[in-house]
Amino acid sequence: MKAFIRETSTVAVVPIVNCDTDQIIPGRFLKADRAQGYGQFLFHDIRRDADGTLDPAFALNRPDAAAATILLVGDNFGCGSSREGAVYALVDHGIRALIAPGFGDIFYNNALKNGLVPVRLPAPVCDALAAHLAAHPQDPVTVDLEAGQVTLPGDLGAHPITIEPFARDCILRGLDEIELTLTHLDQIEAFEAARIAANPWLGR
Amino acid sequence: MTPPRTMFAKIWEAHEILRHPSGPSLLYIDRDMIHEGSFHAFADLKRRGLKPRRPGQIFGIADHYVPTTGRSAAEAASPAIARMIDTFDENMDWGGVRHFSLSSRQQGIVHVVAPEQGITLPGLTIVCSDSHTSTQGALGAIAFGIGQSENAHVLATQTLWQTRPKTMRVTVDGALGQGVSAKDVMLALIAQIGAGGAGGHAIEFAGSVVRNLSIEGRLTLCNMSIEAAARLGMVAPDETTFTYIRGRHYAPSEQEWDSALDQWRRLPTDEGAVFDREVTLDGAAIAPMVTWGTSPEDALPITGRVPDPASFASADKRAAAARALDYMGLTPGTALEGLAIDKVFIGSCTNARIEDLRAAAAVLKGRKAVVPAIIVPGSTPVRDQAEAEGIAQVFRDAGFDWRQSGCSMCAAMNGDVVGPGERCASTSNRNFVGRQGPGARTHLVSPAMAAAAAISGKLTDVRRI
């Protein structure tokens, strides 16, 4: 996992509520090997018209959005299917942080495991940010994970990032969780031995 | 005396190996279910030079990509899809993981197979890299979906770091009316609390309606808890649960049965335990439901009309409703009953167990489908049972395409798709844009409602039939 300390970028706005992971990456692309890069599949169907041409109104298709590494998205973003391909598509496209009132739980965990920082801000703050960006699309936002705050443009101020300290620490250090867990192997084995002894059918 | 605890708390606390000083718990995972999408996790293990640590506690099942017209990878819809199935078999063999591949008599959709084989048991922690793992909580387990990074973590360690969710009790009292099923209860609940309504919560379903449901119905309830954004759903184990489990292949043996029962009877929530949230629903007030939009929260009684986007409270919701109506090809004010459909799909981990098939067959007996209709049993054992009970013949006689088991048209990954612009009455769980194929228009309904739609070619109130 690539470490994340802080990121300053313009922001692309995808204001869809309940944007499910089928919208982020349609199921038919999930067969792809990660090595080929998932960025090409990001929002594949919803950024195109019925005839397959890119819809110029979709935020990520605007020329000025190409450089944005932060997305402002709608509430309950990433609900639905657990497909981690949704996170791979965002990461491979170059997105490093997301801002929304809320995220689907599985998507949220998948994002953390891949160093994609999901920032929850209150709905009125997200609305105000969207309104500001509509007037000033080039204004940057800074997501500072180390300082634990996100700085918004204009008079929108700074707001705390509420990611759990454990996950935050893993992302800041680009830590490998499996390696970390295996340092607790003695405790895992002792726990497991007792659990299987009490439930012998589990071990069969 | 220890303070009263919820069922969720009891199972969670019994699986905490340790608590990290900064919050999350390292949970022991009893079971991990694997399907074809797990190739990313296996690639990760191979890269690290690791193997599954406890292969005996991992179960593999091919479901998402399998053909429903044949039982070999060679019959898959495309070479790329066939490769997914072959890669799955190879990974299972490499990892020494017990698996039900395409030709197995136990094969089926993972969330149908796991309870059926006694893999799902009360008091366990169960994960699968699939959001509908919540289904399996119906037997009184903590069961939730994970991504592939977490899957690799479970395979390598048999544990997961998890932040404890909040708890929500959904109490459904009263009695369900004729023609109303567990599916309708869930659509009514999601319409009430919203597709994000249970975010961050573990739901326990309670109340007389839930107690009176069969295991099949409870599985449907818990299945769709993810559609309300819940982390998981669960139902306390009771005599119905124990009767269901006894004798299943991976369940405790007769010698172990009393010791298992003794543990399971202590699981239900203690009197006086406090939930973070309480939601109640009047079972008697629930009608057969149907969705009109592209989120499961866009659900109404079949007697309802397509809403006007202007009637929604927030700008976000107004925009979402307008976009949904455009996609669905619907105009505000149109009666839902009578809306012409092009296709019917009965299947998925929500509604393809034997009881669902029986409910559909009861409507179809002696009648004919007037639109193309396919029925995909949730598992091969369900299919065999339907053959034995004679209801498979009812489907064939009604002109239904009687398929082999798999996920099929629920996620349209195996090549079974709804065409662009086609309107499908579907017993699955997601009416998302493009879920059943690019441009597909999905109306979520119960099995009985899907059968009623098939014979009339329109969305139809099953209570009239």
Ligand code: SF4
């Ligand atoms: S039937 Fe549908 S929802 Fe269930 S596991 Fe398969 S694809 Fe997922």
